[in-house]
Amino acid sequence: MTLLEVQALDAFYGDFQALFGVTLRVEAGETVALIGANGAGKTTFLKCLVGLIGSRRGEIRFAGEPIAAAPAERISRLGLSLVPEGRLLFPSLTVEENLMMGGLSRRPGAWSLARVYELFPVLGERRRQWPDQLSGGQQHMVAIGRALMSNPKLLLCDEISLGLAPLVVDQIYESLGHIRAEGASIVLVEQDVKRAAGAADRVYCLLKGRVTLHGQARGLGLEQLSRAYFGT
Amino acid sequence: MIWVETIINGVLYGGLYGLLGVGLALAVGVMRVVNLSHGEFIVLSAFLGVSLVRVVPWLHPLALLLPVAVIAFCLGFGLQAVLINRVVTRPDPFAGILLTFGVAVVMRNLMVEIYGADPRHLQAGHLAQASAGFGGLHVGVLPLLILALSVALFTALQLVLTRTRFGRIVRATADHRDVVRLMGVNPGRVYNLVMGLSLALASVAGMLLAIRASFTPYSGVERLLVAFEVVVLGGLGTFWGAMLGGITLGVAELVGLRLDPNAGPLYAHLLFLVGVLLRPNGLFRART
16 A cells, blocks of 8 residues: 655745655555755655645645645644654753653554653653753654654654764664554655665665655665766 | 831832733743734733723722733734734744834824823722731732732743643744644644733733823833833743842832932833843843
8 A cells, every 4th residue: 555655746945946856655564765965855855745845846645645735734643754854852841741742643553652661761761851961862762752652654754863873873773663563654864875775675866856766675786876876 | 127118019019020021021932022012912901901990890900800811812812813923934033023013003092092191090999008017017918919919820820831731832832833833733823822821911910000000002112111121131031030020120119219209110220221231141041
């Protein structure tokens, strides 16, 4: 079953066009990696999906519903959840309050405060602390937990390994396995191509706002990838 | 003894000043909107009080605090929904300032049109004159009540913001207005409620102030000035800071009046000036 289907998506910042006819699909239960250099349009693409970029054109269907013109408030209730780039935690809320914000939509499902603390035990210990008292990796965990609290069908992760020590990145990617096991599909935006291809079923590569390559993660050759990534 | 009494009265009066400012602090803290019509709404609620007293003359004016606060809440909600939400997302802060300045001018003239320019005040009966004695000190009952009410409202506001689901949403919206949308929250609706709350608090202060001092449709500017001083002295966006800022100003004003009966609020303004020069971030900066 196809969970997300994007057809010929264009996106604009004022006069500047950031995406050109992006077509992409995600099957239920699948993990898709979206790779590309800085400025390729990966973050813009995710923002289009969740409704944070109003200036978009094309077709987006999520779980059968057209959402290309829907406001962000409504899209979130359909089960599309974003772990934003740079985490964007709420600094005036404690760790637990941040997580509770994610649970506002009250969508039923496997994830709850208790389950998030089970996935990331360190957050349970630090639930009364402010986000800025946490390490970078722990802050990433709060951002992922917050997104999980809405029990998403599709979890969008924007650069969740950025600026983290390799050991912490391993830990975060390990948690993605548990998240998949609960039935969520995942779109991973990554700059680390190897890491992304290792965790995903399929890979899309963006270059200057266009899809330059897509295919099974396993069969991709290095040369083919670097051509799509750098456009040489 | 007379100085102790003066300072006590200043503290009691200062609670009211704090209440004048806290609504403004709330709107600035959550929406980054400086509401220049705050003073006009304070005066309007006093006029609403005067009108209501005429409708139900057997009720004590203090009993009208609640209905006036409810009306002010609705006005704030409407003001935000119809006008301010249109400019609040703009990166230019002047849009909000100009808009609310315009609202202030229109309201001032409407109040002159409807109520005339004569000074009015709210009659509180013998409660206004009653005083209580503590070991030789004489303290007005009404100021005591006013301080108690101010503290109660501050505490309630603090509890709502820190302990409830609504408070959590308000703080989160203040932090990242885009990110809360990903959780299904419409920031515009949160702003409507916050502006309603801001003006409801202002209306209570407006009514209480109208018992103490007379007002005209032109008094809004003075009220806004006090509210600004309270907010800046207390430290922008902190609520107990606003309370302490109000008390500081109240004490300064009454001590100044005792030294020089013609001074009016001069000493409070001077203290404000010194405070801003010495501690530009506010006297009572604290973690939110």
